[in-house]
Amino acid sequence: MTRSPQRSRRPLLALVATLALGFLVLRPLLADPVPDGGELEVMKAASAEDIRVEVLDRGQTFGGILSRANLSPSEQHSLLLAFREQANPARMRDGTEIVLRWIRGDEGLRGVDVALNPDELVRLERDEFGWRSSIVETPVWADTVMVAGLIERDLWSAVVLNPELREMPMGDRARVIDLMDRVFQWQLDFSRQIQSGDAYRLVFERMVRPDGSMRSGRILAAELVNRDTPLHAIWFDLHEDGEGGYYDLDGESLRRAFIRAPLEYRRISSVFTRNRLHPVYGVNRPHNGVDYAAPTGTPIMATADGVVTRREWVGGYGNLIDIRHANGFLTRYAHLNSFDSSIRVGGRVRQGQIIGTVGMTGTATGPHLHYEMHRNGQAVDPLNVDIPAGDPIPEDARDRWEGMRGTRFAMLETLPSAPDMRLAAARAAERTATVDDD
Known part of the structure; x- marks a missing residue:
């Protein structure tokens, strides 16, 4: 049976009337502003940790700092063993920053951070077996x-x-x-x-x-x-x-097959010449290389790939390294303060590899590198040689x-x-x- 249209609208009309009446009743309340609850004060939670920063002074040791951190001898030994898995405490330098951490209200040390360099620190943390260590990268x-x-x-x-x-x-x-x-x-x-x-x-x-x-x-x-x-x-x-x-x-x-100079930003103190007044002997003689003035300890680079043929003390040259290269070239590095530990006679080197440091061994009036280049047994000017x-x-x-x-x-x-x-x-x-x- 089909319903009458008028009767089907009655519930809808009743709903509309009810909503309208409710709006009239609630309108005064809606017009009133919402009560202002005010602003809450910022709550500052206290840190759960107490932190103390120590800086290793001259003559201090890591163990000495730990002894002031309420660690028993056995705990200190365990922590140092964990640290040795990442670094050698005997090689810690003056100025090393050490951060000690405790849980607030607890006297037991919770953790230690030791800065190895600007990019790494050793993090030491307690676990159920004692102490564990890890490297954290900056x-x-x-x-x-x-x-x-x-x-x-x-x-x-x-x-x-x-x-x-x-x-x-x-x-x-x-x-x-x-x-x-x-x-x-x-x-x-x-x-x-x-x-x-x-x-x-x-x-x-x-x-x-x-x-x-x-x-x-x-x-x-x-x-x-x-x-x-x-x-x-x-x-x-x-x-x-x-x-x-x-x-x-x-x-x-x-x-190029050779980098132009074996040092980073540097100053030339003497150039290649066939006739130079020697600063020590006071006589004119050839200067078969280029002298680069630099502080003692400045790293020296191999100027090209090659094989080390000499690594020894040689008279007025002092500590000297010779490297043989392709196409009849040889380079010489003299007056070195030290040899890099990777350099051995017969060993291969790469262009840019550190082979030693600047010094003033042998006959020298100040710290500098004497650098020579030879081609087919003849000394050539390193600053003017044509390199492919x-x-x-x-x-x-x-x-x-x-x-x-x-x-x-x-x-x-x-x-x-x-x-x-x-x-x-x-x-x-x-x-x-x-x-x-x-």
Whole structure:
């Protein structure tokens, strides 16, 4: 049976009427503002731990600090055994920071953190068997920095004093110079070829610790204008294994069979010459190498892959290393303070590998490295010898290379060019001169 339409609407009309009546009744209440409950005071919860920071002073030992932390001799022994799984307590240096942790209200030591270096600490924690240890790595984050500068006095001032880098620690700014030196070491000798009026543009990536210091860094793109000639470098990971290299804008490798110098940022104190007044003997004689002045202990690098043929004391040379290379080349490193423990006669070395440190052994008036290069038994000038280039970008990687080059070069182009920086410097000088005249 079909229902009448009028009767089917009656329940709906009744519901609407009820809602309307309820609204009229509640309207005055809804119009009143909601009572203000006020603001709750911030609650500060106390830390569950008590922490004490100790710094290892001269003459102190790790065990001595632990003895003041309410540890029994057996517990102290157990903790030191756990620490030795990660590091040697006898080699802890003055200034090492040690953090001791207790549960609040409990006299028993809960944990110990020992900083090994800026990137690692040993964490010691209690467990049911005594103490366990682990290495904790300092977290880092990636940061890309873009900067340009005009070299008015010297490269060091132009980079380290660049206001665009003021948020970086001073030591990290100096490391940027080392990164530049490594990139362009085959094209320029930074110690003698950089001049006033040169300019640079850089894009580099750094891994930053929580304290703002740089764990590591890599230049992604660079332009160095030297004597009005622009030199470019683009980092490209050819084999996609993290071991990339630097190429110019045409895809030609910047790498050479030999790096130009065996030290990072350095000063030449004596050049290659066939006739030099010897500073000790006072007579004229050939100087068959280049002397690099540097502090005692400065690391020395092998300038090319090769085999060690000599590692010994040799008269006026003092501690000396000879390395034989391909194509009839030999390099010599003299007056070393020490040999690296990895260096053995007959052993192979890689380009850039540390082989020893700067000293003044043998006949020397101050700490420096005497560096020689021989080709087919004849001494040649390391600063002027013609060294072949590395391999260019291969055809099967050309498309990937061109995409990366375009992206990174475009980043460089957002920075002021050398002419722009020179113009800005000239205008600033004019304004200064005008003010002085007034």
